Amino acid sequence: MKNQLYKVFFCAVFLLTFDCTVSFAFEPTDSTYKVAGFRGSHIHNYKSEYWMAAGNAMSKNFSGYSTAAVWIVSFFQDDGSSQMVFPSDGKQYAGISFSSVDYAEAYLSKFDNSGIKVWLQVEPGNADMITLINMVLNRYKQHKCVVGFGVDAEWYRNNGQYPNNNYGIQISDAEAQAWEAAVKSVNPNYSLFLKHFTESHMPPKYRGNIIFVDDSQQFSNLNDMLYYFKKWGSTFASNKVVYQFGYQADKVWWSKYSNPPKALGDAIRNAIPNTAGLFWVDFTITDVFPLSITGIESDPAGAPGAYELKQNYPNPFNPSTTIEFTIKESGFVTLKIYDLLGKEVATLVNEFTAAGKHSAIFNSAALPSGIYIYRIEAGGFTAVKKLVLLK
Template identity: 45%
Template sequence: MPPSQRHFRALLPTVILLVLLTACQSPPTPSPFLLITPSPLPLLTPSPMPLGAGFRYSSYGPPYDPGPDYWASTGQQMAAKFPDAVPATLWIVGVIYGNGTYLNFPLDEEIDAVPADVRFSYVDLNEDVLTRFDEMGGQVWLQVEPGNADVVALIHAMLARYGHHPSVVGVGVDVEWYQSTTSPVGERITDEVAAAWVAAARAHGERFRVFLKHWEIDWMPPTYRDGLLFVNDSQQFASLDAMLADFTAWGEHFAPAPVGFQFGYPADRPWWGEYPDPPAEIGNALLQNIPNTESLFWVDFTILDVFPDK
C-alpha cells in the first residue's frame, strides 16, 4: 500500500467523527447584521406637498371681489396660522351655467372645438392671482362645476391655459354639480371615471393631481386613490365636536390618501363665531385629529368677515 493511502486510512476515523459532530449541532444563528428587512410597500398617493392653508374662491361667494392683492394676503394670513403651511386656494374657474359650465377665461387656440355645454369668457380673470401665488410659493387648485359638460375636456382646457404656473398643483370637480344642473347632489364617481380624470391631468405633467369634493363618502370612487385629494365640504354642524366627528370619519376612510376640508360656512357661524380666531381653532383641531390632512380652506361666503379687506 502506498504511503499516501496508509496516511488517509489513519485519518479516516477522525474525519468521520468530525462529520458526525457537525451534523448533531444546531444550525448557526444568523448574525443580526446580515438580516434583510423588506421595505414596506409604498402607500398609494403619497403626500409630497406641504400643508396648504388658505381659502375657497368663487365669483358668487363674497359680496364683491377685493382683488388679487387681497387674495394673496389672505392666503398668507391663513397659512401663517399653521406650522410649515404654505398659502393655498381652491380657485373656482368654472361655475354651473345652463346644462353645463361657464369658464371665466378664454379657451386656448389648441382646443380644437368648444366642448358641448361650455361657455367661456373673452377676458381672463385669473392670471393676476395665479402669478401672485407663483411669487409666494403657494398652491392653487382649479375647480369646475361641470354640470353635463365633459370633465376630461374641462381638465385639458384648465391645464392648457394655466398649467405653466408653478403654483397650480391640480384641478378638481365639485361632485355635487357633476351630471347635475338643478339639484346639488351629483352623480357618484366610479373608479374608472376617477382614473380617467387623473390620466387627463397627468397628460399635462406628472405633477398634476385631481381633487374630488363632496360631503358623502359614497359619492367618492370606491377603491381608486392614486393622484387624488378628497375634499369634504360638509356644513350645518351643531358644534366643533360634531364637525370633528364627521371630518375624522372622512379622513380615516380615505387614509393614507390625503384629504382636505372646507369650513367657515354661515350655517356654522353660531358656534365658530364665538372663537377669537376661528380658522386657527378649527384648523388646528382638524390637524390634531386627522393626520392625513393636506389642505384647509376657509370659504369665501364669510371670508371678508374673518379676513377684513383693509
C-alpha cells in the same frame, strides 16, 4: 349635519363653491407636506393682494404649513352647463359656455410671484371632464403657481332641480382613474382633488394619489363637525384629505372663537392624522381676515357706487344700439331683450361679470320694427326699459 344634507334644502349661495385655496402636488406617502389657505374666485372683486394676504394669514396659524388656494375657473349653470371664466377658443363644446374676458389670468399672474400654490377647480355640470381638464390646464399650465386640478363633484351631472337636486352623481372608479391620468398627462407633478360633502359620491375603490376634499356644513357645533370630518378621513385613510370650512351656516358657533380659523384648523388636524389641507371658504373670508389686512379692499377700477341701467343709444335705432349698465358688485348678470308679448328675442349678457361699468350691443337685423323691452338682473337689482326699432 352631513348625513342630513339630502333632507335639507341648501341655500344655493352656500353651496356655490368655492373654492379658492390650494395648489400643490402631494403624494400619499408624504407625511410632512401640509397646506392651508382659502377657496376663492374673481366674483368677489377682491384684489389679488388681499387673497395673498388672507392665504398667508391662514397658513401662519399652523406651524409648518404652506400657503395654498383653490381657485374656481368654471361655474355650474341652471341649464346643466359649465361656464368657464375665460373666452372661447372659437370651437363649440357640448355643455360648456364661456366668458367674454379672462377673469383668472391676472390673479394667477400675481400668485406666480407670491409662493401660493393653486388648484384650479371646476363645477363640471354635464360637460365632458377630460375636455375640461385639458382645456383648463393647457390654458394655465405656464403659471408656476398652478399645481393641480379640482372637481367639485356636487355639480357633476347635477340635475339642477332645486330643492330636490341629486347633488351630482357618484364618480366611478374608471372615471377617477381616467381623470387623474389626464391631469398628470399635462404635468406629472400635478395632483387631482375630488370634493363633495358625502363619501358616497366619491369613487368606490380607486384611490390613486387623489386628494379627497370634504366641504360639509350645517353642523350644530365643533364636535359635530369633527364627528363627520373624521368619518371622511377614515374613509380615505390611505390618501391625503383636505377640509373646506367656515360656512355662513355654521357661523353661529364658529364666530364665538377668538380666532376661528386656528380653532377649527387645530381641532381638525389633531383629530384626523391624514389631514393635508385646511381651507377657509370665500363666502365668509372677510369675517375672519378683514379687507383691511392689506389696506387694499377691492379693485378700484370702475368700482361703482350703485346699480344702474341706462337708456340705450341711439334710440330709435336701426339696426344696432348700445346698452350701458353699471353693477356694484361682481356676480351673475343677465341682460335680455323681449317683445311686447313677453317673448325673449335676445340674450346680451348671461355670465359672471366684474363690478363696474359695462356696455352691450344689440343687433336687431332679424327683428321687425316695433317697441321692445330690455331687462337686467344683477345681485338682486332688476330694471326694465323700452327701446324702439325703426326700419
